[in-house]
Amino acid sequence: MSNPSVIVRFVSMTSRAQHSLGLQAGQPGVVGSAEGECQLPGEGVLPQHARLFLDGDDPFVEPVDNAVITLSGAPVDKPVKLNDGDWLLLGATAFQVRIVRPAAAPDSSATVIVAQAPKPEIAATVMVGGQAPLMQTPVVGQGREGQLVVGRMPQCDLMIPSPLISRQHAKLTQQPGGWTVEDCQSTNGTFVNGRRLEGSAAIKPGDKLAFAAFEFVFTGDRLDPIDSSGRVRIEVRHLTKTVRDSATGANKNLLDDISLVIEPGEFVVLFGTSGSGKSTLLDALNGRRPATGGSVLYNGTDLYAAFDLFRSAIGYVPQQDIVHRKIAVERALHYTARLRLPPDTTNLEMDGYVGQVLDKVGLAEKAAMAIDTPAPLSGGQLKRVSLAVELVANPNVLFLDEVTSGLDAGTDKRMMELFRALAEDQKTVVCVTHTLENIEACHLVVLLHQGKLAFYGPPQAVTGYFGIHKLSEVYELLESRPAAEWAEKFHASSFYETYVRRRLHPDGSQTGPITQPTAPRRRWFDWLQTATLMSRNLDLMLADRRNLLILILQAPLIALVIGLVFKIDAALALRAAKESQIGFILVLSAIWFGCLNSARELVKELPIYLRERSVNLGLAPYIVSKLVPLAGLCLLQCAMLLGVVAAMVSIPGDMAARFGVLFVSSMAATAMGLAVSAFVNSNDKAVATVPILLIPQVILSGAVVKLEGGGLWFAKLSIIAYWAYDAMKATLSEEVRSVRDFAGEALVPVAGSVAGDLGIVAALGTVFLAAAVAGLKLKDKK
Numbered sequence: 001m002s003n004p005s006v007i008v009r010f011v012s013m014t015s016r017a018q019h020s021l022g023l024q025a026g027q028p029g030v031v032g033s034a035e036g037e038c039q040l041p042g043e044g045v046l047p048q049h050a051r052l053f054l055d056g057d058d059p060f061v062e063p064v065d066n067a068v069i070t071l072s073g074a075p076v077d078k079p080v081k082l083n084d085g086d087w088l089l090l091g092a093t094a095f096q097v098r099i100v101r102p103a104a105a106p107d108s109s110a111t112v113i114v115a116q117a118p119k120p121e122i123a124a125t126v127m128v129g130g131q132a133p134l135m136q137t138p139v140v141g142q143g144r145e146g147q148l149v150v151g152r153m154p155q156c157d158l159m160i161p162s163p164l165i166s167r168q169h170a171k172l173t174q175q176p177g178g179w180t181v182e183d184c185q186s187t188n189g190t191f192v193n194g195r196r197l198e199g200s201a202a203i204k205p206g207d208k209l210a211f212a213a214f215e216f217v218f219t220g221d222r223l224d225p226i227d228s229s230g231r232v233r234i235e236v237r238h239l240t241k242t243v244r245d246s247a248t249g250a251n252k253n254l255l256d257d258i259s260l261v262i263e264p265g266e267f268v269v270l271f272g273t274s275g276s277g278k279s280t281l282l283d284a285l286n287g288r289r290p291a292t293g294g295s296v297l298y299n300g301t302d303l304y305a306a307f308d309l310f311r312s313a314i315g316y317v318p319q320q321d322i323v324h325r326k327i328a329v330e331r332a333l334h335y336t337a338r339l340r341l342p343p344d345t346t347n348l349e350m351d352g353y354v355g356q357v358l359d360k361v362g363l364a365e366k367a368a369m370a371i372d373t374p375a376p377l378s379g380g381q382l383k384r385v386s387l388a389v390e391l392v393a394n395p396n397v398l399f400l401d402e403v404t405s406g407l408d409a410g411t412d413k414r415m416m417e418l419f420r421a422l423a424e425d426q427k428t429v430v431c432v433t434h435t436l437e438n439i440e441a442c443h444l445v446v447l448l449h450q451g452k453l454a455f456y457g458p459p460q461a462v463t464g465y466f467g468i469h470k471l472s473e474v475y476e477l478l479e480s481r482p483a484a485e486w487a488e489k490f491h492a493s494s495f496y497e498t499y500v501r502r503r504l505h506p507d508g509s510q511t512g513p514i515t516q517p518t519a520p521r522r523r524w525f526d527w528l529q530t531a532t533l534m535s536r537n538l539d540l541m542l543a544d545r546r547n548l549l550i551l552i553l554q555a556p557l558i559a560l561v562i563g564l565v566f567k568i569d570a571a572l573a574l575r576a577a578k579e580s581q582i583g584f585i586l587v588l589s590a591i592w593f594g595c596l597n598s599a600r601e602l603v604k605e606l607p608i609y610l611r612e613r614s615v616n617l618g619l620a621p622y623i624v625s626k627l628v629p630l631a632g633l634c635l636l637q638c639a640m641l642l643g644v645v646a647a648m649v650s651i652p653g654d655m656a657a658r659f660g661v662l663f664v665s666s667m668a669a670t671a672m673g674l675a676v677s678a679f680v681n682s683n684d685k686a687v688a689t690v691p692i693l694l695i696p697q698v699i700l701s702g703a704v705v706k707l708e709g710g711g712l713w714f715a716k717l718s719i720i721a722y723w724a725y726d727a728m729k730a731t732l733s734e735e736v737r738s739v740r741d742f743a744g745e746a747l748v749p750v751a752g753s754v755a756g757d758l759g760i761v762a763a764l765g766t767v768f769l770a771a772a773v774a775g776l777k778l779k780d781k782k
């Protein structure tokens with residue numbers, strides 16, 4: 001059909017697959033499992049199930065023959081109007097209905113679409129009262145008297161088919177004194193008036209309830225959806241950001257009195273001269289770096305005060321890539337889905353989400369390929385993967401920070417069209433860009449100059465507003481007058497009137513005051529997260545085979561050199577000296593392995609860590625997931641080192657204890673390497689720092705020079721090799737340890753026992769691990 005007036009989209013609750021039916025006046029369409037204009041596979045869906053047609057501008061639905069249809073909880077036996085966000089049950093399969101009204105001609109329409117973009121509205125009503133029927137509601141399923149279960153599954157009384165929602169997310173129960181709401185350990189939380197609910201709480205009429213980012217008002221016997229689709233309207237009021245300039249010590253305004261409104265489903269581009277405050281504004285809008293004055297309201301709720309409520313609704317794609325390059329794209333996305341979606345999401349559901357996202361970003365064909373090998377993905381494809389990572393969690397608002405930088409004009413155009421398509425999918429999309437060629441793909445542009453708003457309106461209107469021929473001329477023009485003058489000019493313009501003043505909600509915040517910012521809720525230790533991260537790390541390790549091979553082969557190679565160089569003499573004194581030398585080299589090698597294995601482990605994926613941390617990544621799962629595969633590697637290296645040496649040189653003594661010394665030392669050194677990795681900000685710095693830590697391990701081990709005074713104390717307090725070498729000497733045979741020199745002193749002096757020394761090595765490892773955690777926390781703060 002050419003140019004349909006209305007497109008009705010059916011979003012499957014189970015697979016999230018979308019099917020569209022275009023409608024025109026006088027041309028009805030039939031949906032069903034096998035026949036008709038739009039095929040909707042699913043349980044109980046008949047080959048021809050429902051007929052849709054337009055009455056005026058509105059789509060209507062009616063059953064074909066006696067097919068069973070339920071629309072938002074009410075059975076349908078005659079034509080009924082479809083509304084955006086309605087729940088449609090065909091047989092036993094649930095779909096959410098999305099209504100799209102395609103744009104007309106591009107340049108004139110952009111303004112019109114923006115001006116008429118849908119505002120959040122009360123789309124339907126959920127009856128929760130004791131005897132109240134579950135009619136006229138978006139509820140699919142059977143309600144229980146005095147109870148309403150909210151969740152992702154069709155059997156819930158209020159079904160919200162979003163991956164952000166847990167299978168059973170929350171429960172409302174009628175008690176003698178009123179209603180209570182209980183969070184069923186949902187991943188993305190239940191919120192009462194913007195505050196995350198722990199356990200259960202009484203609710204009263206007028207309270208605002210949110211399940212993840214889906215918001216409702218409780219009226220006493222109903223839940224009125226504020227917006228059943230979870231769409232986000234961003235309202236920015238008098239935003240300022242003032243920081244202390246470290247060079248001059250004076251206050252500096254990075255953002256100055258910015259007001260604007262972004263409607264749901266709008267694609268807005270931020271542009272301006274370098275240093276004009278684009279990234280600062282983007283981060284103020286998404287809560288990463290809050291403004292210091294004014295407010296940012298999401299659907300009328302203060303973002304900063306209720307950040308946790310919107311955390312799951314916000315997608316953020318930074319400039320750096322946030323995807324692991326060594327594993328297959330779909331595998332990387334699967335891990336992200338496992339980390340971000342509720343734990344009750346099945347593998348099948350996740351595969352469905354990942355498949356759809358890859359389709360959406362046009363990467364379905366590359367799904368099985370890693371970014372780096374065998375044929376690397378292009379720059380544009382790489383950016384699409386980063387975008388896909390964010391889309392897996394189906395955010396309602398998406399922030400993109402210069403993601404098209406460095407791409408050619410054609411790729412930039414395709415990316416901009418993709419962002420526009422995402423906005424048409426009812427996501428609010430905000431993007432910073434330097435490339436102006438394809439800016440007309442967006443609905444509205446924000447032009448910043450020295451932190452002030454110089455223009456907000458359709459991209460097609462910029463040249464006319466500034467009296468220039470080409471958009472790129474605007475930068476030079478802006479420099480010709482003080483920024484305050486441009487801000488005043490805009491304030492007096494019809495664009496300000498249309499796109500700012502008229503759009504601002506007259507009452508300011510539409511919610512009651514939210515008292516406390518809610519801290520992100522992360523469980524101290526999350527097994528599922530740990531297992532997912534561990535499996536991803538293992539995958540990454542195995543994917544980089546060459547690096548893994550080099551790490552593993554170090555051990556037998558060093559062992560081979562030891563075996564070739566050292567010949568054990570018959571004379572006891574010489575034997576004692578050589579055995580302790582071998583012990584020292586073994587210990588040092590184990591420390592070297594551990595430190596080198598881990599020194600790049602955290603810093604190499606810093607952008608991914610920071611992004612995941614801002615969502616729900618826990619520190620304990622993260623560190624444990626690094627330690628366990630590294631422990632496996634150390635185990636292998638130490639076993640090969642000791643095994644090959646033992647095969648070539650006979651050193652009597654306790655072999656098990658000797659292996660223990662090597663393994664514990666390499667793990668303590670692993671922690672030391674992780675600490676390095678947590679404090680530096682590049683791979684190069686990590687590699688450069690390792691020798692600074694390893695050389696003292698040689699000098700202060702007690703094997704090279706006799707330690708005294710401050711040096712001895714320093715070694716005792718901080719050097720792994722000092723204690724590990726002592727432990728290693730303690731594993732040598734009694735005969736060797738009893739050899740004395742002319743002065744009567746032991747040739748192989750041993751200060752402590754194997755267990756005691758290793759206890760101290762383990763303690764040092766723990767201190768390094770704590771330092772690694774501190775380093776990561778510092779990165780979080782920055």
Ligand SMILES: Nc1ncnc2c1ncn2[C@@H]1O[C@H](COP(=O)(O)OP(=O)(O)OP(=O)(O)O)[C@@H](O)[C@H]1O
Binds near residue numbers: 245272281
């Ligand atoms: N914490 C801070 N302290 C002092 N100045 C800052 C701070 N953060 C940012 N700035 C300055 O504020 C200005 C705006 O920075 P921002 O990164 O938002 O600009 P931008 O428009 O995104 O720049 P670019 O296009 O170059 O990326 C810059 O001059 C920057 O140096």
